[in-house]
Amino acid sequence: DVETLRECVKIMNDARNIILVGMGASLVTLRDLYLKLLRISKPCTINEDWHSQLLSCKNSSAEDVAIVCSYSGNTTEVITCMNALKENLTQIIAITRCVDTPVSKLADYKLYTTENESLLRTAAMSSRISQLNIIDILYTALGTMNYDETIKVLHRTYIEKPKN
Template identity: 55%
Template sequence: MDLMCVARNICLFGIGSSLCVARDAYLKFLRLDKACVLNDDWHSQLLQARNMRPEDVGLFISYSGQTEELIKCAEAVKKSGAKMILITRFAASALSDLADYNLYVAANESLFRNGAMSSRISQLNMIDILYTAYANTDYERSMARLCATHIEKPNYKNAKEVKRYAGTE
């Protein structure tokens, strides 16, 4: 947690279902005004990795730990001198060997999978744990940021109000 707190940027990396988890992390840390970067395509992720500095941290999400594109990004992060945190399954892998810190998730899922369901849920849970721990490092500031970044939603009191709000009345 200390590493994430002092990092200039948290750079997020993921492909496929793990990219969805990285996006969830991005939105959470954005609410707390923590500088973070997420790129949706692999080429942009590789460029981001090559532009990282030692005061940044790379947060990688890969259930298999063997995704070729992420391995290339991880090698670039290591070359930059930045630290690397990996969220992955409990098994030796190319990415776990490169990572400075491995956060293992409990999921019993084949590497040949249809929907990455249990792995994605366990990865999202780990993101929630990191986010909560980060927010608790400076609770007062975090609460102030959450209030400042809250987006009001309409208060639907009845069906008539819903129709009026939707413009279908």
């Protein structure tokens, strides 16, 4: 849904801080978004352990936005974080599959991934690619919203690779 995507990008742009919440393979994809947001100097928070994620959510405010990533939509730790976000009136963008789950019910905005991966899988594969695709779309749209400033910041934050 293009209109939902536009609204999510506007909310991200206006947010004081972007809080990233996920577990397992979904957290790995959020780490990619975290690095992208750092490159364009957008304040964001990611924590590797659940207790730290929950504390970030408990300390959130209506000026923040949370991006929650959960393929199953049923991850207990993520749902607990979302409830804390709701208590603080923090808007929630969920990257999840297109089914009726606790995560999709708690989210203010839903960005859906493909729903063709078994929940009994050996590793996240197509779900991870779908999540990364949504993350790249959000990042690109956010960057083009303030294009001139984004280009300046990208030049400033570029890390040159060592020459051999």
